[in-house]
Structure formats: C-alpha cells, structure tokens
Amino acid sequence: MEVTVEGTDISPEEVSHQYGWFTIGESKRSGHERQRNNPAAHNGTDRAQGQGSMRHSADSSAKKLGRRLARQSVASNLPRLPNGLTKVIFRPLGGLRILESCGQLGIFQLIRDAAGLTLAESSEDCMLLNFKQHTILVATHSAVRVERYLNIKELTYGENKIAITSYVATPDGSGKGVIQGVPKHLSDADILANHQHPRNPPICGVRRMGAQSQTVLILFNGERVPRWISFGGGMIRCCLYKKKYEVCSLCGQLGHRRDVCPDPKNARCRGCGVANPPETHSCEPECALCANAAGNRNANI
Incomplete structure (x- = not known):
C-alpha cells in the first residue's frame, strides 16, 4: 500500500541533525569512523585512560590488602556471645604466654580464685581467651560478679604474682x-x-x-x-569514634598493646621494623600494613 504525502522532496543526505532529525546509531558509527581515521589520537586517549584506571586499581588493591591484613591481625575467631551480657576484658601484664603452662582451664580457675568465686557460682558465666590481643574475656549477666571481676588486680600463679588490668567492654547496640x-x-x-x-x-x-x-x-x-x-x-x-587497630610499640606486631606484649625483649623499630635498633638508629618510616612510606596519604588505608 502506498501513501502519498504532500510536501517537498528532499535527499537522504539532507535528513540530519541540523534539520531536526536524529539518526539512531549515527553517533556510534561516527565515533568508530573517527577512531579509524585518527588511530594515534584514539590510542593515546585509551592509553591515558588505561594508566589512570591502573593507578586507581592499584590504589584500591593496596587499600583492600591493608584492610584485610588489619582484620586478620586482630581477628580472634571467637564465638558469638548472647546479647545482653556484660563483658569484662582482662589484660595480664606480659600477655598470655606467661600463663601458657596453666592451660585454658587453669587460667579460668585463676580468674575465679582471684574473684572469690566457685565453679558453681560462676557456672553461667562465659570465659574466653583471645590469643591475638592477649586478653581474657568474661561475659556475665550478674552485676555482682561484674564488680568482683573488676576488683581483680593480680593473679596468683604458684609463687608468682601477675599484675592484671580490667575494664568493661562496650555494651551491645551503643x-x-x-x-x-x-x-x-x-x-x-x-x-x-x-x-x-x-x-x-x-x-x-x-x-x-x-x-x-x-x-x-x-x-x-x-x-x-x-x-x-x-x-x-x-x-x-x-x-x-573510629575503630583503630592496636600496634605494639615494642615488637611492632598488630593486634595487641605494649603492656601485654608477649615478647618484650625482642624490640623492633616502629618505623622500619629493624630488630633491636641502636639508640643512634635512623630510618625512613613505613606503614606496618601496606609498607608504603608513612605520611603518604594517597597510600593510606
């Protein structure tokens, strides 16, 4: 079927943007044609874009690597505790290595003895050891036992007195x-x-x-x-408040503080990680997570 419309005949070349028409796919074809006609400019643009993408990808990879290392350094793989329990954190001076010969059950018994509690009285409490941060966690719902745990100042292990500090962890949902x-x-x-x-x-x-x-x-x-x-x-x-990862100022390891360092005699430079640096030691500091120069904000995680 033919339909005749009155008007003026025009050529196909006249149907363009300047006459109010838009040809679908024209911009794509013209872009490909420009690339074929000027390959040098096209390659230079792609190269610049590629270098920028590579730099962005490298920065992102460094940040992700740093975050992953930080998480792994303090990750304790502890079981999830029920909500509503008050958590008391203990930090024994010198870390948990000085109590290794006691064993886990022996450490729990030392905590109960220092708090003046029996196994039956504290049967509802949960005790866990965090070997990453060298801390002891006690979770309880009893305010009376929380006060007893917080009053612990030292643990008696044989003839040794081990100083210990304690505090209440942040409540859930606060x-x-x-x-x-x-x-x-x-x-x-x-x-x-x-x-x-x-x-x-x-x-x-x-x-x-x-x-x-x-x-x-x-x-x-x-x-x-x-x-x-x-x-x-x-x-x-x-x-x-922003969470910060603990770094020991003695051994330079992540995950614990100076007061619970398990290896205080093996001191390391916090800048470069050299073992037992002399007093005249000088170095260029590096990030403990990603090894980039300290102070380089473009490489911070």
Missing part, C-alpha cells in the same frame, strides 16, 4: 562518641555530672582514653551519636 579538651583532674563521676543536661541523649558510661589524656570516650544508649553535646555549661563538639 554508639561511641569522643570529646576532647576535658581537664585531667576530672574523674569519671565529674564527667558524668557535667554531661547531665535535658538536651543531651542518655549515656551508659564514660572512659578517659588514657590516664593523662584529655580525650574522653562516651557511650550512648542507642546507636545515634550527636554532633554537639552540652558539657560543663557550654556546647562542645562530639565526634564519632
């Missing part, structure tokens, strides 16, 4: 905020008193980030962390 510039003379009770304000969200605890530190960690009831809080009659900035 947000972490950090405030700075808190005077050193303020105790935890003073910090809680300064935080009491109707505009502030409820908190479940505070902890100073070091004996001589002016930075304080605040645990909020709930996962929401406010940007500003009322403290001491004024408004101060509250930053979201």
Whole structure:
C-alpha cells in the first residue's frame, strides 16, 4: 500500500541533525569512523585512560590488602556471645604466654580464685581467651560478679604474682562518641555530672582514653551519636569514634598493646621494623600494613 504525502522532496543526505532529525546509531558509527581515521589520537586517549584506571586499581588493591591484613591481625575467631551480657576484658601484664603452662582451664580457675568465686557460682558465666590481643574475656549477666571481676588486680600463679588490668567492654547496640579538651583532674563521676543536661541523649558510661589524656570516650544508649553535646555549661563538639587497630610499640606486631606484649625483649623499630635498633638508629618510616612510606596519604588505608 502506498501513501502519498504532500510536501517537498528532499535527499537522504539532507535528513540530519541540523534539520531536526536524529539518526539512531549515527553517533556510534561516527565515533568508530573517527577512531579509524585518527588511530594515534584514539590510542593515546585509551592509553591515558588505561594508566589512570591502573593507578586507581592499584590504589584500591593496596587499600583492600591493608584492610584485610588489619582484620586478620586482630581477628580472634571467637564465638558469638548472647546479647545482653556484660563483658569484662582482662589484660595480664606480659600477655598470655606467661600463663601458657596453666592451660585454658587453669587460667579460668585463676580468674575465679582471684574473684572469690566457685565453679558453681560462676557456672553461667562465659570465659574466653583471645590469643591475638592477649586478653581474657568474661561475659556475665550478674552485676555482682561484674564488680568482683573488676576488683581483680593480680593473679596468683604458684609463687608468682601477675599484675592484671580490667575494664568493661562496650555494651551491645551503643554508639561511641569522643570529646576532647576535658581537664585531667576530672574523674569519671565529674564527667558524668557535667554531661547531665535535658538536651543531651542518655549515656551508659564514660572512659578517659588514657590516664593523662584529655580525650574522653562516651557511650550512648542507642546507636545515634550527636554532633554537639552540652558539657560543663557550654556546647562542645562530639565526634564519632573510629575503630583503630592496636600496634605494639615494642615488637611492632598488630593486634595487641605494649603492656601485654608477649615478647618484650625482642624490640623492633616502629618505623622500619629493624630488630633491636641502636639508640643512634635512623630510618625512613613505613606503614606496618601496606609498607608504603608513612605520611603518604594517597597510600593510606
């Protein structure tokens, strides 16, 4: 069937963009034709794009490798504990290696003896050893036993007295905020008193980030962390706490701190990792995770 439309006949060459028509696939064909007509420009563009992609891929790979190494260094492969339990963390001075001859059950018995508890009294508590971080975890639902565990200052192993520190781990489902510039003379009770304000969200605890530190960690009831809080009659900035991987300043290994280092006699330079460096040692620092030069923000993970 033929249909005749009145108008002016035009040639196929006249049907183009400037006459208000768009030919499907024309841009693709013209692009291929430009590549064939000017292969040098095409190769140069692809080469530049390829180099940029390679650099981006290398940076991404380095970041992923660093994160994976950090996770593996502190990964403890501990079983998942029930929600609602209060977790007490113990750090024995010198790490868990000094208690290896006791065995796991023997270490658990040392904890019970130091807390003045019998096996029947603590039968509902869960004790775990973290050999990565050289810590002991005790989880319980009893506030009375939590106080007993926190009062432990040393473990008696034969004729040896092993100093130990303890603290309560972050409760499940609580947000972490950090405030700075808190005077050193303020105790935890003073910090809680300064935080009491109707505009502030409820908190479940505070902890100073070091004996001589002016930075304080605040645990909020709930996962929401406010940007500003009322403290001491004024408004101060509250930053979201970012998890940091522990690095021993003695042996240079990841996953534990200096006070629980299992090999304190084998000191290493934190910059380059040289064993037992002399006092006159100088080096170019490298990242402990990815081995890139320290301070190179483009290579940070």
